[in-house]
Amino acid sequence: AQSVTQLGSHVSVSEGALVLLRCNYSSSVPPYLFWYVQYPNQGLQLLLKYTSAATLVKGINGFEAEFKKSETSFHLTKPSAHMSDAAEYFCAVSGPRLTGGGNKLTFGTGTQLKVEL
């Protein structure tokens, strides 16, 4: 079975500081990995995804993530935090393919990012 683990349910950074949100995965097959962001009282929005085309993936709002097979990790980073980055972030792994089509996403438990002045 596939799973993801997000270390740190709450992360606090200063505005302008590096953001690092950790995600480790477990998968018996090459994984497809996603990072989603959820702003308060909203749905989830895709930040970026790894589809095996490139190990360094760039997403929206200046975020990027690097797939490291040897470490089974897909950590999310942003060089300089902004107040507007305060939100909850979810890592997810795709698979297995569902009966009839579609794909099952298994989500981590989320990391709440707080950005302080």
Add this chain to the structure above:
Amino acid sequence: NAGVTQTPKFQVLKTGQSMTLQCAQDMNHNSMYWYRQDPGMGLRLIYYSASEGTTDKGEVPNGYNVSRLNKREFSLRLESAAPSQTSVYFCASNVGTGGTDTQYFGPGTRLTVL
């Protein structure tokens, strides 16, 4: 292009009452999904519909039923609500052709069962 829409946004039920959560997408997607989100647990798949006319159970289907009304609409029904079903419910959709497909989420329905 509204994406994925959900109604209602908020609902309060008493134990034993029934209700239907509505979801619609205008992206011509084949696959649709219902998740529930609980604090500290991420999102868990309740039911999904790989294509029009098909539905299947996810990891937490007990107490729920679904209907794929047509390609656009996928509803979730609680026949006899229980306090354990207090949660935020999200509908999602995607093209449904493979593991790299992005799922697009609606804004959610916040349900409280007293």
